[in-house]
Amino acid sequence: xxxxxxxxxxxxxxxxxxxxxxxxxxxxxxxxxxxxxxxxxxxxxxxxxxxxxxxxxxxxxxxxxxxxxxxxxxxxxxxxxxxxxxxxxxxxxxxxxxxxxxxxxxxxxxxxxxxxxxxxxxxxxxxxxxxxxxxxxxxxxxxxxxxxxxxxxxxxxxxxxx
Amino acid sequence: xxxxxxxxxxxxxxxxxxxxxxxxxxxxxxxxxxxxxxxxxxxxxxxxxxxxxxxxxxxxxxxxxxxxxxxxxxxxxxxxxxxxxxxxxxxxxxxxxxxxxxxxxxxxxxxxxxxxxxxxxxxxxxxxxxxxxxxxxxxxxxxxxxxxxxxxxxxxxxxxxx
DNA sequence: ACAAGATAGTTTGATGTCAAAATATTTGAT
DNA sequence: ATCAAATATTTTGACATCAAACTATCTTGT
Numbered sequence: 001x002x003x004x005x006x007x008x009x010x011x012x013x014x015x016x017x018x019x020x021x022x023x024x025x026x027x028x029x030x031x032x033x034x035x036x037x038x039x040x041x042x043x044x045x046x047x048x049x050x051x052x053x054x055x056x057x058x059x060x061x062x063x064x065x066x067x068x069x070x071x072x073x074x075x076x077x078x079x080x081x082x083x084x085x086x087x088x089x090x091x092x093x094x095x096x097x098x099x100x101x102x103x104x105x106x107x108x109x110x111x112x113x114x115x116x117x118x119x120x121x122x123x124x125x126x127x128x129x130x131x132x133x134x135x136x137x138x139x140x141x142x143x144x145x146x147x148x149x150x151x152x153x154x155x156x157x158x159x160x161x162x
Numbered sequence: 163x164x165x166x167x168x169x170x171x172x173x174x175x176x177x178x179x180x181x182x183x184x185x186x187x188x189x190x191x192x193x194x195x196x197x198x199x200x201x202x203x204x205x206x207x208x209x210x211x212x213x214x215x216x217x218x219x220x221x222x223x224x225x226x227x228x229x230x231x232x233x234x235x236x237x238x239x240x241x242x243x244x245x246x247x248x249x250x251x252x253x254x255x256x257x258x259x260x261x262x263x264x265x266x267x268x269x270x271x272x273x274x275x276x277x278x279x280x281x282x283x284x285x286x287x288x289x290x291x292x293x294x295x296x297x298x299x300x301x302x303x304x305x306x307x308x309x310x311x312x313x314x315x316x317x318x319x320x321x322x323x324x
Numbered sequence: 325a326c327a328a329g330a331t332a333g334t335t336t337g338a339t340g341t342c343a344a345a346a347t348a349t350t351t352g353a354t
Numbered sequence: 355a356t357c358a359a360a361t362a363t364t365t366t367g368a369c370a371t372c373a374a375a376c377t378a379t380c381t382t383g384t
Contacts, residue, residue, distance in 0.1 A: 020240045028292075029299040029307065030202045031221075035242055035322075037199035037252050041190050042372085043321040059193075061166040062186050073362060078182045080197055081378055082342055089340080109349045109362040119304045125278040130190075135193040140320045141313055145191065149312050150352065151306050159205040160197075175372055204342085218369070235332060249334055251370085271332040271379050 033155075044133045053126050061098065061115065061123035062130075069112040073106070098122050103114055195317075206295045215288050222251055223260065223277065224292075231274040233266070234289035260284050 100117035260281035
């Protein structure tokens with residue numbers, strides 16, 4: 001063990017159960033935001049470990065369950081990711097028969113994306129896990145939930161898309 | 163435009179300036195966490211756009227500025243990422259002369275990582291941008307900052323490495 | 325001393341992210 | 355009518371992330 005590592009272990013005010021938070025990051029919102037989002041995602045992923053479900057499918061399938069027939073560009077706006085990001089996800093969903101593409105007769109460049117029956121079933125299965133994860137987060141956050149969501153939404157509103 | 167897309171645009175209670183939030187996600191903490199983290203990271207990245215700095219360097223260089231001489235595994239614990247993730251980042255930092263590796267004489271498998279003078283300069287430049295970003299987030303969050311950080315830390319504590 | 329197991333780091337493979345460039349198609353302007 | 359500009363999607367390339375497999379080295383138990 002290096003001497004710096006010893007110093008890390010002896011940081012005042014931190015014990016073994018605390019995660020090691022560098023002093024430079026301790027009061028930095030972006031840092032805590034990032035770590036919290038990562039453990040949340042990892043926890044959700046871990047729930048799907050023994051299944052044939054992929055976490056990345058959930059948001060797309062759920063958006064389609066609500067708004068069937070969006071184009072990739074519209075989907076990208078709703079889910080907040082770049083259009084190019086969706087290409088490979090949609091390909092995977094299509095190969096697995098969870099969505100189908102329907103050519104737009106008015107615009108040959110575009111097509112709409114629809115859930116298949118299989119896709120709906122898959123969405124429902126994922127949604128059950130997602131709800132369990134949500135309940136877990138709700139339990140952790142407790143009565144502060146509304147305030148938390150409001151703050152996060154404020155951040156998105158203030159920094160989002162320009 | 164598809165009919166579903168029209169429906170999206172006509173959602174009650176949402177106007178053009180709101181981001182399009184699917185109803186299924188509206189009260190989901192994980193969703194808001196993810197979106198907030200993404201816009202925060204994108205905003206930070208955008209600040210570095212005209213520079214030769216990379217956002218991914220910041221956390222590593224800053225941890226090293228505080229605890230010089232950590233091994234990759236120790237670094238990975240402190241920054242909360244898998245060891246394998248660090249390999250390529252450290253390679254990049256090393257190629258650019260921002261860090262140097264020093265073989266551990268007591269263990270041939272391991273080495274410690276130290277900032278070079280160039281690395282220190284780079285860390286300082288990145289830190290200035292990070293501070294500006296922090297101030298921006300602080301301004302958005304305002305008096306709720308302490309509560310926000312506490313909630314996020316609670317999430318990490320409850321879900322993290324469990 | 326030696327074999328077994330643990331540990332440090334890297335490599336590989338699957339995902340997922342963006343931005344920029346490339347294609348194809350539609351729209352608009354003259 | 356035609357040509358330029360805008361738009362929809364895909365492709366490519368750079369990065370990051372994890373987990374699992376792999377190599378090398380160290381530690382431990384006998």
